[in-house]
Amino acid sequence: MEVSGIEEEEARAEVDIWNYVFGYAKIAVVKCAIELGIADVIENYGSPMPLSELATALRCELSRLHRIMRFMVHYRIFKQEPINQHTVGFSSTPLSRCLIKGGEKSMAAFILFMSSPPWLASWHCLNSRVLETGNNISPFEAANGKDLWSYTETNPYHNEVFNEAMACVARLTVQAIIKGCPEVFDGVKSLVDVGGGINFDLPHVVAVAPKFGSIENVGGDMFMSIPNVDAAFLMWILHDWDDEECIKILKKCREAILEDKGKVIIVEAVLEKDKEVDELGFLGLMLDMAMMVITNKGRERTLKEWSYVLRQSGFTRFNVKPIRAVQFIIEAYP
Numbered sequence: 336m337e338v339s340g341i342e343e344e345e346a347r348a349e350v351d352i353w354n355y356v357f358g359y360a361k362i363a364v365v366k367c368a369i370e371l372g373i374a375d376v377i378e379n380y381g382s383p384m385p386l387s388e389l390a391t392a393l394r395c396e397l398s399r400l401h402r403i404m405r406f407m408v409h410y411r412i413f414k415q416e417p418i419n420q421h422t423v424g425f426s427s428t429p430l431s432r433c434l435i436k437g438g439e440k441s442m443a444a445f446i447l448f449m450s451s452p453p454w455l456a457s458w459h460c461l462n463s464r465v466l467e468t469g470n471n472i473s474p475f476e477a478a479n480g481k482d483l484w485s486y487t488e489t490n491p492y493h494n495e496v497f498n499e500a501m502a503c504v505a506r507l508t509v510q511a512i513i514k515g516c517p518e519v520f521d522g523v524k525s526l527v528d529v530g531g532g533i534n535f536d537l538p539h540v541v542a543v544a545p546k547f548g549s550i551e552n553v554g555g556d557m558f559m560s561i562p563n564v565d566a567a568f569l570m571w572i573l574h575d576w577d578d579e580e581c582i583k584i585l586k587k588c589r590e591a592i593l594e595d596k597g598k599v600i601i602v603e604a605v606l607e608k609d610k611e612v613d614e615l616g617f618l619g620l621m622l623d624m625a626m627m628v629i630t631n632k633g634r635e636r637t638l639k640e641w642s643y644v645l646r647q648s649g650f651t652r653f654n655v656k657p658i659r660a661v662q663f664i665i666e667a668y669p
C-alpha cells in the first residue's frame with residue numbers, strides 16, 4: 336500500500352475508533368427518547384414544535400432536553416425547521432416514526448428489549464463464550480443465571496418486554512412478506528406459526544397471548560409435536576438453535592404437513608446472499624452476534640448451511656426469495 340494510502344487508513348481509524356468508544360450512546364439516547372415519548376409528542380404536534388413547548392409537554396428540564404435533541408438532530412432522527420424568523424422547531428422524520436410507541440413502523444419495543452439490563456449484561460460475557468476454556472452456556476445465561484426461555488418464564492415483566500419486541504419486528508417482517516412475496520401463502524388453507532407467540536408457542540407464552548378471531552392458541556413444545564397443517568411457518572425460530580436441534584424441529588414440521596402439497600415456510604437471514612452485502616449486509620452479521628449472546632448454540636446461516644439442515648431433515652427441494660427485510664423466505668418441500 337502507498338504511504339498516502341496507509342496514512343489515510345490511519346486517519347480513518349483515529350475517527351472510527353471513537354464510534355466504538357461511544358457505540359452505546361446512540362441506543363442509550365434513543366431509549367431515553369422512547370421512554371420520554373419525544374417522537375410521539377412531536378408527531379402529534381403536527382408542525383415544527385418549539386423546544387419550550389416540547390419541554391413543557393414532556394415535563395423536561397429545558398437545557399438538558401435541548402442537548403438530547405441536538406444529538407438526535409445530528410443523527411437525523413429529528414429535523415429542525417424554521418417556525419418564524421427567530422425560532423426553529425423540531426419535526427418528525429421516517430426515523431423518528433420508528434420510535435413512536437405502537438406506531439405503524441415502530442421499533443420502540445425492540446429497542447427497549449435490546450437496551451434492557453439483562454440483555455446488555457449478556458454482552459459482557461461474550462469473550463468467555465468464545466474461549467476454548469470458556470463457558471458452555473450462552474452469555475445470556477452466564478449473566479442472568481437462566482437461559483432466555485427459563486428467564487422469561489419466571490419473569491413476567493421480561494416475558495412481556497421480549498414478546499412485545501418480537502411482535503414489533505414480526506409486524507414489519509410480515510408486511511414485507513405480504514408486499515414482496517404474497518404468493519408464499521397461495522393455496523395454504525391451514526397454517527401453524529411455530530414459535531409465533533400466539534398460535535403455537537411454549538405454554539407460558541400462549542397463556543398471556545391475545546386471542547384473534549378463529550385463530551387457535553395452542554401451547555406446546557415444537558421438539559415434541561406440531562399440529563397438522565398445510566404449511567408450517569417458522570419466523571426467527573431456527574436461528575435460535577444448532578443444526579442438530581434445527582433438524583429435530585424441521586423433522587417435526589415435516590411430520591405435521593401433507594407429504595404431497597405441504598410446505599415449510601422459513602423466514603430467516605441468509606448470510607452471503609447478494610442482497611446481504613449491500614444495504615442490510617451488516618445486519619445479518621449483527622444478528623449472528625446477537626444469537627451468540629442470547630442463545631446457547633444459535634447462529635445465522637449461509638445458503639450452504641441452510642441446504643444442509645433442510646436436506647438432513649428430509650426436504651427434497653427448497654427455494655429462497657428476498658423481501659425488504661434482513662430475512663429471506665425459504666420455502667421447503669418434502
Ligand SMILES: C[S@@+](CC[C@H](N)C(=O)[O-])C[C@H]1O[C@@H](n2cnc3c(N)ncnc32)[C@H](O)[C@@H]1O
Nearest residue numbers: 501505530531532536537540555556557570571
Ligand atoms: C425469537 S422468538 C421468535 C418469535 C416469532 N416467531 C417472531 O418472529 O416474532 C422465538 C420463539 O420461539 C418460542 N419457543 C422457544 N422454544 C420453544 C419450544 N420448545 N416450542 C415452541 N416454541 C418455542 C419462544 O417462546 C419465542 O416466542
